[in-house]
Amino acid sequence: MSEHGTRRQVVVALGSVDPALVVGHLPAGARFVQDPTPDDLRAAVGAVVRADATVDVALLDRMPDLRVIARTGVGVERVDVAEATRRGIAVVVTPGAGTNAVAEGAMAMVLHLVKRLRATTDCVAQGRWADRGALVLGDLDGATIGIVGYGRIGRRVGRLAAAFGMTVLAHDPYLTGPTAQVDGAQLVTLGELRSRANVVTLHLPLTPQTQHLVDDEFLAALPTGAVLVNCGRGGLLDLDAAAKALADGRLAGLGLDVFDPEPPQHHPVFDHPDVVLSPHVMGLSVGATRATFTAAARGVADVLSGRRPAALADPGWTFPDSSTHTQEEL
Template sequence: MTAFTVGVSRDFLDAQDRNVWGDICLDRLTEAGHSWEYLPRVVDAFTPEDLAPYDGVIFAAPAVTANSFRDGTPRPRVLARFGVGYDTVDLDGCTAHDVAVTITPDGARRPVATAALTMLLAVLGNVAVKDRLVREHRWAERDQHMGLGLSGITVGLIGVGNTGSDLVGLLAPFGVRVLGHDPFCPPERARALHVELVSREELAARSDAVVVMAALTPATRHLVDHAFLAAMRSTAVLINVARGPIVDEIALVDALRAGRIRAAGLDVFATEPPTSGIELLPNVTLAPHALAWTSEMSRGNGGSCVQAILDVAEGRVPAHVVNRDVLERPGFQARLAAALP
């Protein structure tokens, strides 16, 4: 095994240089004989100079672009993304430079599913409104904000992958009917989950609550648009804990203002922080893209990133490589084999 030098993006640290995520399992690198350090500066996007000192990089916020690599400049063998989204990563550029990119679906799936259930319960129960009633000494108005029960309603999931499937399990005790729209979900898997696969249009029309659980891709961008929102029931709610651009936020603002849907709960936005005015509406519950940020997610995502680094350092293909084409490239195969004794 070759001893690796591992870089950790500096956005993990607060102003006092404390890791805001707590324990992300970096001690496992030390125990395995590897060295690690935080990158010397906070960056929006990696440059070749940022990446050159490291065999592997664990990162959260920085983007990986076409300008992150330069021919003739050393580059990592693996970039381990702390999270499941990779829309800010130029996968083709990474593949062309024989760099594997990994994500952490196993670490994020339960925390994100729990966040979705938390937001759904908060919106149905008007928790944000009732919180304001107490803070603003408006106790007498509490009977004007009756909530909706979760038991027995129809929940429509946009995305029935790993995280969506976990949410199905969390919803089971409430006796809900679950619809799903996911062109990649095999029918037999849906049947095993007791999820009825339907079209996008049918899901909008039949659901009491729509929960977005999909990845952001060109096909899912603005999947929830004016037409989708117009097809929803006026009593229905929309929850998004996945990626902001899956929902056309301007269309959602219009629907909420006009009362075409009852309410929304958002942990993600088209731009972050939001600029659409949605944060000013009374019938929306908001979180700052942090609802799933828990100690459970810290350990799960951190452990998955560290394992990806250890796998490459020991000559193994790591789990959850998203640019799978890189595995067939002779250059990557040679870089992976170089780690072997």
């Protein structure tokens, strides 16, 4: 109880959350619990949820007063959004916070693979200077990048690629209409993209329609020696197909920041010298992490204060009658 006799609002972390990044953006007087007990879960009206936390019916049953879930990111594969909406719980997402960081990460992987930085490092570190003449380094200038998924991150990748002198192709099943260009990219069919692109980056959400979108057929259509980077969702790519494409030279390099499941079990493709890996951290730069948690905490504060949050996983969510009271009225 607060000094005014009103109940303090409890907001819990589901997953690893640094309190310093969220407390200052929650409603005044709210109590943030980093490691919630069962009693804290029962009392919680808000939750800041990391990507590795599962919010299913069983957990929702343990949180009867919950009014808002704020996901630090945009993926909600582990959140039962439909059930949350049915119960009147808002599921807030934080698009945009990690856009630049993920796009930079994708381009970092592209550069690493095209410039063969693992091979050049080994050449020097292992005392094989004389072997440098056998290294074949590629160029971004004049190459074509195909961006699959042309939302915020895809468009940022396109702008960065254009600055390197690349031709930018994009395919997005959610973009329709007669527009031939968007933000400097040529909008093309998936078939045209994979027949022309020397570099392909993936930035789609994972749905039943996009599961294993990149399979044997997709990879067989790429120009020989293409580079593929996945910073979208692990399930977009069939790893067995990628391993075969690396073995037969169809792929010259593969970059993975995402996996299915996470953490992944070891796959033979991980040992290939032309593969670069990161543990789903490209969106977790210092600046992006701060922005993501700030956006999540503000989303919690909006709902608890009776304001509609900026971004919702289910745009059709509306305030239940019992949830429209502001903090001061509680």
